[in-house]
Amino acid sequence: MDDPVLLTGASGRVGQAILDGLGDDYDWRLLDREPPTGDTDHEFVVADVTDEAALRDAVDGVGAVVHLAGDPRPEAPWESVLRNNIDGTRNVLEAAVDAGVEKFAFASSNHAVGHYETERKPGLYRSDDDFRLDGTELPRPGNLYGVSKATGETLGRYYHDEHDLSFVAVRIGNLTNGHPPIDYERGQAMWLSHRDCAHLFDCCLSADYGYEIVYGISDNDRKYYSIDRAKEVLGYDPEDNSAEWDGDEKDADA
Ligand SMILES: NC(=O)C1=CN([C@@H]2O[C@H](COP(=O)(O)OP(=O)(O)OC[C@H]3O[C@@H](n4cnc5c(N)ncnc54)[C@H](O)[C@@H]3O)[C@@H](O)[C@H]2O)C=CC1
Ligand SMILES: O=C1O[C@H](COP(=O)(O)O)[C@@H](O)[C@H](O)[C@H]1O
Numbered sequence: 001m002d003d004p005v006l007l008t009g010a011s012g013r014v015g016q017a018i019l020d021g022l023g024d025d026y027d028w029r030l031l032d033r034e035p036p037t038g039d040t041d042h043e044f045v046v047a048d049v050t051d052e053a054a055l056r057d058a059v060d061g062v063g064a065v066v067h068l069a070g071d072p073r074p075e076a077p078w079e080s081v082l083r084n085n086i087d088g089t090r091n092v093l094e095a096a097v098d099a100g101v102e103k104f105a106f107a108s109s110n111h112a113v114g115h116y117e118t119e120r121k122p123g124l125y126r127s128d129d130d131f132r133l134d135g136t137e138l139p140r141p142g143n144l145y146g147v148s149k150a151t152g153e154t155l156g157r158y159y160h161d162e163h164d165l166s167f168v169a170v171r172i173g174n175l176t177n178g179h180p181p182i183d184y185e186r187g188q189a190m191w192l193s194h195r196d197c198a199h200l201f202d203c204c205l206s207a208d209y210g211y212e213i214v215y216g217i218s219d220n221d222r223k224y225y226s227i228d229r230a231k232e233v234l235g236y237d238p239e240d241n242s243a244e245w246d247g248d249e250k251d252a253d254a
Helices: 013-022 052-059 078-098 110-116 143-162 184-187 196-204 228-234
Strands: 006-009 028-032 043-044 065-068 105-109 165-170 213-218
Touching: 006 013, 013 028, 013 196, 028 052, 043 052, 043 184, 052 078, 065 078, 065 110, 105 110, 105 143, 105 196, 110 143, 110 165, 143 165, 143 213, 165 196, 196 213, 196 228, 213 228
Parallel strands: 006 028, 006 065, 028 043, 065 105, 105 165, 165 213
Antiparallel strands: none
């Protein structure tokens, strides 16, 4: 990707994982409603994704969008997910197709399919359980935040079919830095390490695809999400596995 890449929600946890891994690999244009707290090597647009005029300027000349901005709280109220996640995602998609953007990677979530766990937990969090979701299943959101993520995936389907935008929704599991979640087997089953996160979004920017839904987790022994589609279509080749962390508490402060 030679053209600039717009990264929305750049100041957040996922944005920082991507920039830590890929900061030098793309011509980034960062966007967040919060100004940067320190120096940044990249162009930075302070804007809200509900501001359509600001988005038009932000997408000008970009070849791809990685859209992370939104309310990430599983318990977020409807008013917030409607504004930040649903309206915001639709605005970014609309601006992107108007500007002729080729690729769009969307931060979806495990919570879009949270209710598949209801009748299977805690067994499905364990490595001897071979139940897998693979991205072809219908959404079963576990909360209104999950509803907003499923809606983002559907918006992407529309903009792909109507405007031929290449769209990939990454149903991100649980991103933590340095080590998997501790004393949380569900979190260990859907752990996504920082380096695998950066690599996966790199794949989203370099692979060829039409419309895809993939799971964003590391290659954990415990898992109930298949990463086969991400491997086949995107070339995802994760390095980390929550089972390999040795549990040394001195590393557990990140
Ligand atoms: N961290 C995780 O484990 C997971 C994250 N996700 C998704 O990934 C995305 C990023 O999540 P995190 O980095 O963890 O969250 P975060 O809260 O650390 O970062 C989100 C960023 O988006 C910005 N933002 C929020 N609403 C905005 C708006 N209306 N306009 C412009 N900027 C806005 C915030 O200022 C913040 O910097 C979210 O969409 C979240 O739903 C999905 C699954 C798991
Ligand atoms: O979508 C998200 O999922 C992760 C993991 O969910 P949790 O229910 O295990 O906490 C969450 O940490 C993150 O904030 C959220 O955006």
